[in-house]
Amino acid sequence: MEVQGKIKVIGETKTYGSNGFQKREMVVTTEEQYPQPIMVEFVQDKTSLLDAFNVGDAVKIGINLRGREWQSPQGETKYFNSITGWRIEKMGTGTAPAGDVPPFDEYDPITNSSDEDHDDLPF
Template identity: 35%
Template sequence: MEIKGKVHEVSATAQVTESLKKRELILEYIENPQYPEYLKFEAIQDRCALLDNVKVGEDVEVFFNLKGRPWTDKTGKKSYFNSMQLWKINVLGNGAAAATPEYAAPVNLSAAPGEDDDLPF
């Protein structure tokens, strides 16, 4: 699955257990501008490094797997948890291309061969 949005937060890498490290990305997703959504993605193990060069405010495209699992507490009540595990991220143009002016191809304003140019300069 993939989704595009703006980076809201990037956490530091956390060593959860001796063999598990995790990092979180919070993405601002605006399907309806009146009610933006803030989605939490997890990067685990070697995928934590994918977030090293991602900065708050950048527009990104995130590729992820949707995971779900049940959990039963001490009283026997069953709950379900979902997570979105990031496996790839692309930083998008972030308006940089729009800030670079685009110019039309130059137009040849000189007179056609054999014609005199009557411009005073």
């Protein structure tokens, strides 16, 4: 799965527990009709992937959805979700590189029509 948007927040790498578990969180704001701030966490060796990025960068992030079930001391079951990033790349500025988009007039029926009538419709 992937999420795309602009980086709003990049957190610092934090270390937890005696085993040295590392986690770094970031927030990316989607660019759609109703923009959503999505928190994505990068763990262990993936935390360093964020070093090359800055707030405001447009990015595409490869993600995995993770779920956990937790049983409270009272016997109540709760569920938690997390979004874990495993890849991140900068997106372009929104313009396609030259050569990727054919010239507009290739799709314009007016400029592509000829003076000859090539109507081969049966009706």
